[in-house]
Amino acid sequence: MSEREYDLIVIGAGVAGENVADRATQGGLRSVIVEAELVGGDCSYWACMPSKGLLRSHAAVRAARAVDGAKQAVTGDVDVAATLARRDTIVHDWDDASQVKWLDSAGIDLVRGHARFAGPRRVAVTGSEGETTLTARHAVAIATGSAALLPDIPGLRDIEPWTSRDATSVRDVPASLAILGGGTVATEMATLFAGFGTAVTMVVRSRLLGAMEPFAGELVQESLEASGVTVLAGVEVTGARRAGGHKELDLSDGTRVQAEQVLVATGRMPRTADLGLEALDLGITDGDWLDVDDTLLVRGTDWLYGVGDVNHRALLTHQAKYQARAAGDVIAARATGKRVDDRPWGVHVATADRDHVPQVTFTDPEVASVGLTEAAARKAGRSIRVLDYDLSWLAGATTYADGYRGTARAIVDTARGVLIGATFVGPDVAELLQSATIAIVGEVPLDRLWHAVPAYPTVGEVWLRWLEEYGRPTT
Template identity: 70%
Template sequence: MCFSARRAERIVKPDRTSYAAQYRGRMSTREYDLIVIGAGPVGENVADRAVQGGLSVVIVESELVGGECSYWACMPSKALLRAGAALRAARDVDGACQAVTGSVDVAAALRRRDGMVHDWNDLSQVQWLQSAGIDLVRGHGRITGEREVTVEDADGGRTELVARHAVAVCTGSAALLPDIPGLKDAAPWTSRDATGVREVPASLAILGGGVVGAEMATLYASFGCAVTLIARSGLLGSVDPFAGEAVAAALAEAGADVRTGVGVERVARAGGEVVLTLSDGAEVRAAEVLVATGRVPRTGELGLDAVGLADGDWLEVDDTMRVRGVNWLYAVGDVNHRALLTHQGKYQARAAGDVIAARATGAAVDDAPWGAHVATADHSAVPQVVFSDPEVAAVGHTETSARAAGLSIRVLDQDLSAIAGSSTHADHYRGTARAIVDDDRRVLVGATFVGPDVAELLHAATIAIVGEVPIDRLWHAVPSYPTISEVWLRWLEAYGR
C-alpha cells in the first residue's frame, strides 16, 4: 500500500469514532491469523514466513503487488543505470573502447526498464502470492480497531479483516517534499517520476545529494541531459567523505553542474521551465526539477490513531519489529525508520514473520536458533551500495561514527589502482577502499569501497563485520590473484601482525 508525499499533504482526518460500526452492515468480514498491510518485498516476506510457520495470512495492497522497489525504485533505477555503467567500462579497456562509437541509446534503455517492471503489470507477483498460499485484498487498508483492518477498494466496496494474532504495517516510505516557496506549484518530480520517465528532458535540476540524488544525476548525465545537482550539505553524507567527493568529481567530468554548500530559496515554473533561486543569489533553470531530499513514512490515513498512535509518524519498534506499546502490531521496513533499504526491510521481514508465527503458536521466541526472531544487524552492520559513477559500497562504521562511539580504531586506506586485479579490470582504474579496525578487539567494524564494480566486494566485508572475524584469522582467508579482492591482503599488511 503506497501513498504519495503530495497526497499525504492533503490529508484531512475523518471522524473515526465508530468507523467500523458504521459500515459493518455493508461489508464482508474475513478472519486470518495475520493481516499484512503493504505488498512490497517487505510485506511479501513477512507474509511468506508467517505462512511457512503455519499461519493464515492476507495481504492488503492499494497499488501494485511488488511495491516501490519492483516498479519505481531499486529494480528500474538499476536497470536504467546499467547502460551508462557498461558503456563507461567498455571505454576504459583498450580493445573494447575502439568498438564504442556512440552514446547510450536512451530509447533502448527505457525499453529495458519497461521489461524489468513488466510494463507496471503485477500479474506475476499476484501469481506468486497465490502459489505461496497468501490471500490478497486490493484497496486502501485502515486500522479501525484492535486487530481490525477495514479495506476500501476503488469502487467503494469495503472488506473488514480481523486478525487472530497480529497486524503488520509494511507500507514503506515516500519522497519528502521540502517546504520551499513555490516548489509544490512547480510540479516537481519525485524518484517515481525519474525512474518512470517516458521522455527525457533536455535539462534536470536535482535537489539533494543523497543516494537518489547521486544515482539520478549519474543516470540523467549518461542520457545526455544537462544536470544540475544542488546539495546543501555535500554528496553522500552518510558515508566517509572521500566517497561523496569522488562521485562529485566524476559527475563534473561527465558534464554535470554540481553545486554544494547552497540551498534553494524559492522555485517557480515559468515559460516552460523551472527557475530555482539559490541561497547564494544564483539562478538555475531547467526543464524539470527532481526532489531527492529525504523520505517520509507512508503511515498517513492508516488509522493509527485508532490504537493510540499518530497517523503520519514513523513507528518505533523493538528488535522483533513489534510496535512499542501495542503487542499485536508490527512495523517492518521503512516505516520503522531503522534502515531505509530494501534488503534490510526484507531481513526485518524474515525476523518478524518468524516471530509472529512463533508467538501465535506458543513457541519460545528467545530460544530460536541463531537469533532468527530478532533483527539486530540494523544497529551496526547495514550494507549499502550507491550505483553512481563511481560506485560506492559501505557497511558498518565510518571513521566519524566509530570515533563518536568511543572505539579505539585504526583507519586503513588503500588505493585500489595499485592492486594487480584493477589493472586487468580497466586501463585507468580509480578507486579507494577504507577499513575501520577496532584495535581493542582486533576486528573489522567498518568498510567503504569506491570504484567501478565495488558492489561485489561488499558482502565479504559484511560477513567479516557481522561474524567479528579476528584479524589473525583473516590472514588465512586468501584472496584470489589477480582480483580486486586482494585489497584484503593489502589491508592486513598495512595493519601488521
C-alpha cells in the same frame, strides 16, 4: 460489506510485506496482504529495479570504454529508447500479475484497496469492489514503506517537481534537470540523466553522500563534474516558480537555476498517513514513523508490527527483507506458543540494523559500504585504526580497466581485533561488499582473515593489503 478473519494481516505488498506474510505462512499461520497499488511495491516498479536497470546500460558502456581493445568497438552513446524499453521489461510494464501469481502459490490471500484501522486488530479495506473488514487473530504488520519528502519551500509544490518515482518511470528525457539533494537517489539520478545527455545541476546543502566517508562523495563529485554535471554545494533552495517553459529555483546565495524539470531527492517520509492509527489509542498518529523493538513489534503493543521503511531503522530493500524474515518468524512463534529467540543475533531479531548495514550507491564510481564510518566509530567511542588503500595499485585493477581509480577504507576495532566498517569506491566494487559484511557481522578476527586468501589477480586482493598494513600477528 464482507468480513474475514486471519491469523495475520499485512498492510503493504512490497518486499517487506511479502516476506512477512511468507515467513508467517510457512510457520503455519493464515495470512492476508492488503495492497492499494502494485504487488511488489516500490522496489519492483519505481525504485531499485528500474533505477539499477537504467543505470546498467551506462555502466556497461563505461566499462567497455575503460579497456583498450574494447573501447574501439563502442561506436556510439547509450541508446535512450532501448534503455527505457529494457527498464519496461524489468518492471513488467508495471503489471504485477507475476507477483500475484507468486502470492497465490505461497498460500497468501490478497485484498486490493486502501486499508484503515477500525480498531485493534481490525482493518477496513476500501477497494473497487466495496469494503471488506479484516480481523487478525494474532497480529497486524504495517509494511507500507516510505515516500519522497517534499521540503516546505515556497512555490515548490506549484511547479510539480519530480520525485524518484517520476525519474525512474520517465518516458521523455528532459533537456535539463535540476536535482535537489546529494544522497544516493540524487547522485544515482544525476549519473543516469547525465549519461542520457541531460544538462544536470545539483543543489546540495552540504556535500555529496554526506553520511558516507568523505572520499566517497569527493570521487563521485569529480566523476559527475567530468561528465558535465554542475554541483552547487553549500547552498539551499529558497523559492521556486515557473518561468516560461522552464522551472526556476532561487538559491540561498542569491543566484538562480533554471531547468526543464526539477527532481526532489532530499529525504523520505513514512507512508503511514491515512491509516487510522489514532483509532488504536496508542499515542501514534497518521504520518508517524513507527517505533519498534528488535523483533519489529511496535512498542507498547503485543500485536502490531512495523516492518521496512516505516520504522526508520534502515531504509533499504535488503534490510526490509531481513527485518521481514525476523518479523514473520516471530509472529508465527508467538502465535503458536514456540520459544522466541530475541537475544542479539537471535533468529527473531534484526540486530544487523544497528551497526552492520550494507549499502551500494550505483554511481560512477560505485560506492559500497557496510558498518561504521571513521566519524561514526569515533563518535561511538571506539578505539579504532583506519586502513586506507588505493585500489589502482592492485594487479586486479590493472587488468580490470585502464586508468582504474578507486579507494578502500577499513575501520578496525583495535580492542577486539575485528573489522567494524568498510567502504569501497571504484568500478564494480559492489561485488566486494558481501565479504566485508560477513567479516563484520561474523566478527571474524583479523588474525584469522590472514588465512582467507584472495585470488590473484583480483580487486579483492585489497583484503591482503589491509592486513599487511595492519600487521601480521607474531604469536
